[in-house]
Amino acid sequence: MGLDRDPRSFDYSQFARKKVKRSFGLDEGKREAAEYAAKLLAIGKTSLIEIKKSASKKFPMKGVLRNSDILAVLEGKGRTKNALRLLLKSPTRTLSGVSPVAVMPKPFPCVGKCTYCPKGVNAPQSYTGFEPMTMRAMQEGYDPHKQVAVRLQQYSQQGHPIDKCHLILMGGTFLAVPEKYRHEFVKGCFDEFNGFKARTFEEAKKANETAAHRVIGATFETRPDWCFEKEIDDALYLGGTQMELGVQTLSDKVYEKVQRGHTVADVAKATKLLKNSAFKVGYHMMPGLFATPEEDEEYFRMLFEDERFKPDMLKIYPAMVLKGTKLYEQYKKREYAPYDTETAAQVIARITRYIPRYTRVMRVQRDIPSTLIESGVKHSNLRQLVDAKLKKMGVRCGCIRCREIGNTERKEGEGGRNDRMEEEIGSKAGKRREIGKIKLGLNRFDYNASNGEEIFISFEDREKDFLAGFCRLRIPHGSHRKEITPKSALVRELHVYGSEVAIGKDEKGKAQHRGMGRKLLFEAERIAAEEFSMNKMVVISGVGAREYYYKTGYAADGVYVSKNI
Template identity: 40%
Template structure:
C-alpha cells in the first residue's frame, strides 16, 4: 500500500475514533457516569488501530456546539490554567542587557540568558527553552503576535479567555526605552481589542469602550510587570500605573546584605523594603522573587531569612515566587560550582527546606511558583525534580504542618486536586502592619475545610505616599478577587463561584465594610478599571 493511502486511512480512522469518543463522553455525562478521558482515548485508539491518540484540541474542536459546554469540563487541558478566575497570558519583551551592568560591571552570578550569554537569543534570566520563551521567539518577540497566539492556544485547549491577565517577563522592562515600552503595552491592549492605537491611553480607553459595548471577547483585567528594586521608584511606579499595571514582581532573592553584595545584585536590601513601601502605597500588589540555596548562606540562615521575610513589617509581600538556586552553564555560579566552591543542597534537603518555608507562609500571601520553568537538561546542579511543590507538600504531611497560602486554599484548585467544594462560607477579617501602612485582608472562606472563595486587600496608605490622589488618609483596595474557573462575562453558570451569590457579596465588602473600617476616603485599584474588576 502506498504511503499516501496509509496516511489517508489513518486520517479517516482518526475522524471515526474522535466521533466515538465524543459519543461515549456525551452518553457518560447524560447518565452521570465518571469517565477517565485518557483511558477512553487509549481504548478507542487501540480499537481503531491508530498510531497516535487524538489530541484534546481535536476533541474540543469536534464537539457539537450544543454539547460543547457540557463536555468542556472533561476535555479542557490543564484546567489549573484558569482555576484562579483569570486566563494568564505571559509575554516577553525583546532581549536586552541587565541595567546594573553599567555600574557593577556584570550580571548576577546565577543569572543565565541575555544577549551576552550562551543563550544569545534569550532574554535576561531565561534560557530561551522555557515555554514562554519559545512562544516569544516564534513570534520574534512581537507583543501583538505573542498575545494573539497565546489567547488562541488557550481557546483551543478549552479555556475561557474573557478575562486576561498579562505577565510581562524577560528582564527589567522598566529599563527599556520609553518609546519601546509604550509600543509594547499598546500592542498588548490592541491585541485583545482589535483596535490600532496611537497611544497607551487610547489603547486602554478603546479597550474599556469595547468591553462596555461587548465588542471584544477578551479584556485585560490585570497586568504584572517584572522589575528590580532600583527600577521601582516613583517615576517607574507612576509610569506603570499609566500602563494599567496592577501587580509587580520584584527580584529580591535574599534579605542579607552580604549575599546581595556577593551575588552582584546591584542594589541593597534597604532598597527592597523602600520599594515595597512605595509600591503598596501606590496601590500595587507586590510579589517577591526569593532564592534559597544561594552561595555562602546555608540551611540555618536560609530558614532565618524566610522567617524574617514574612514576620518583618519591612517586607511582608502579597505573594512570592520561590526559585531554588540553579547552576546553569555560562554563569558565574557555574564556575564556582566547577571549581568546588559552591555545592547545591542534596535533593532531600531541598525538599525539606521548601516544606519548612511553605509552613511559614501567612494566609494572606500567595505562593505563585516553587521552581523555575528551565528544562532539567540545562541544569548542571540544583533542583532535580520537576514536581518540587508536590514533594514539599507531601513532606509537610510527614512533618505535621500545612501550607495555608492563598493558592493552596483557592476553591478552584481544591475542586481540581481534592474534589471538594465549600459548604459553609464565612467572612473572615485579618489585620496586619506592613511597609508603613495598615493592611486589612477580608476573605470569604470555608474555615472547616480551609477553602478560600474570594478576597479583598485594603490598605490604609502611609502619610509618605507620593501619589497626590492617595494622600489624606485614603484607603486603597489593592485587590478584589473571586476564585474558581473563569466564566465568560456574558454568561451565567450557577455551578461556578464567580457567578454565585458571592458575586453580589463583593458589594457588601466594598460598600458596607470598607466605609465602616476607614470612613474618610477610598480608592479602587484592583483592575484596569473599577468596572473591569466588578465583572470578575
C-alpha cells in the same frame, strides 16, 4: 552563554524559525468524526479513548482526532459538564479564575551584573533560552501580537474561556528597557486582545474595557532598585496591577557577594511605594544563595515578621549553578555550593510555617531544563517533594494557593465539590453561605505592613480550610499618587477563586459570579468608612475589569477607579 553583541542590533526575523499553523479548520472526514464523538459524549459515554477509536473507524480522516477537534464542534447543550471535564486540557491553568497570558519582550542588556544570572544567547536576561516560555517567544520573533494570539488560540483549542486574561510581562527588568519600545510592546499586546490596532495606547486601553478578551490585570517583573516613583507611575500607565520584585535574599552581605547592585533598604522602599500605590507585591526568593539552612530560615521569618516586607505573593527559586555565570566559576573553585534537592526540599518545608494565610506561594523552582543545571535542584517535582515532607512533619501549608476553592474542583475528582453548590443563603456580607457541603463565612485578618494597615477580608470555610475569595484593603499613610488623597483607602486586590466563568454568565456549580466579589468590596468600604474615617475608596483595577466597578458606583480616576464612601 553570554550575549556576544548588543541585542538591539539583532535581526529578530531569525527567531521566527517555525510558523505556527493558525488555521484550525477541520477537513470533512475529521469534522464528521468530531461531530460523531460529540454525540457519543452527549449521550453519556465517558471513555474518551473508545469514543475516538469508534469515530476514527467510522470516518476516514487525515491524522488523529484531537480533543480540540471535538471541542471545536461542541455547541449549546453538547457542551455538557461531562464533555468539558473529559476534553479540557490543562484545567489548572484557569483554576484561579483567570487565563494567564505570558509574553516576553526582545532581549536588552540588563542593568545588573548578578553572578548567578544566566545570559542565554538571544534570550532575555535571567533566561537561558531553553525555557518553554522563552522558546515560544523566540518562535514568534518576540512579537507581542503573535505571542498573545497564539496563547489565546491555545486556550480556546483546549476549551478554556478567554474573555478574562491576566497579562504577564516576563523577561529581565522590563521597566528598564527603553520607554518607546516598552510602550509599543504593551500596546501591541492590548491591540491583539482587542482585535484591532488602536491609534493610541489610551484608545487601546479604553477599547479593552469592553473587549472580547479583557485584560483584567497585568504583572511586571523588575528589580527593587528599578521600582521607585518613576517606574511605578509608568507601570500604572501601562495597566499594571501587580509587581514581582527580584528580592532573592534579605542580606546586604549576600547582595554584595553576588554583585546584586542594590540593598535591603531598596527592597523596603520599593515595597512601600508599591503598596501605597495599591499594587499587589510579589517577591522572588532564592534559598541557598550563600546561605545556610538556618540563615535562610531566618530570612523567611524576617520576611513575614518585619513589617517593611510582608509580600502578598511569593516565588521560591532555590539557587542553582549554570554554565556561563560567575557563580559557575566560583563553584568550580569550590567557593560555592548550592543546595541539593533533598536540602532544598527540607529548607522550603521548614520555612512554610512562616508563610501567612494572606500570601500566595505562586511557584517553587524555576522552569529550567535539568540538562543545563550544573549543580543544584535537578528534580522537576520539588513542590511535590516539599508537600511530602510537610505531610511527614504534620504541617499543612496555609497559603492562598493551597486553600483556594478552585483546587477543590479538581481534588474531588468527578466534578468536584463546587459542582454541588447551591444558592447562597442570605444576601448581606457577614452571613454564612452554604454552598453544597462547603460553608463560607466572612473572615478578617489585620496586620501592619510598610507603614500602613492591611485588612485581609475573605470568604472561607475555616473548618475545611477552603478559601473562596478575598479582598486586600489598605489604609496607607501617604502616597505619591495624586489620586490617593489623605482620606483614601485602597483596594489592592479583589479576587474570587474557582474555574473561570465567561463574563455575563453564571454557571451553576462554579465559585465565580456568585456575588462574593461585591460583598467583599462592600465590606471593605464599610471598614474604611466606619473604622478609619476614610471618605474615598481607590481601586487598582485592570483595564478590562473596570466595567465591573462601574456597575457598583465607581468611576475612572486617573489610572484607578474610585468612589466616595
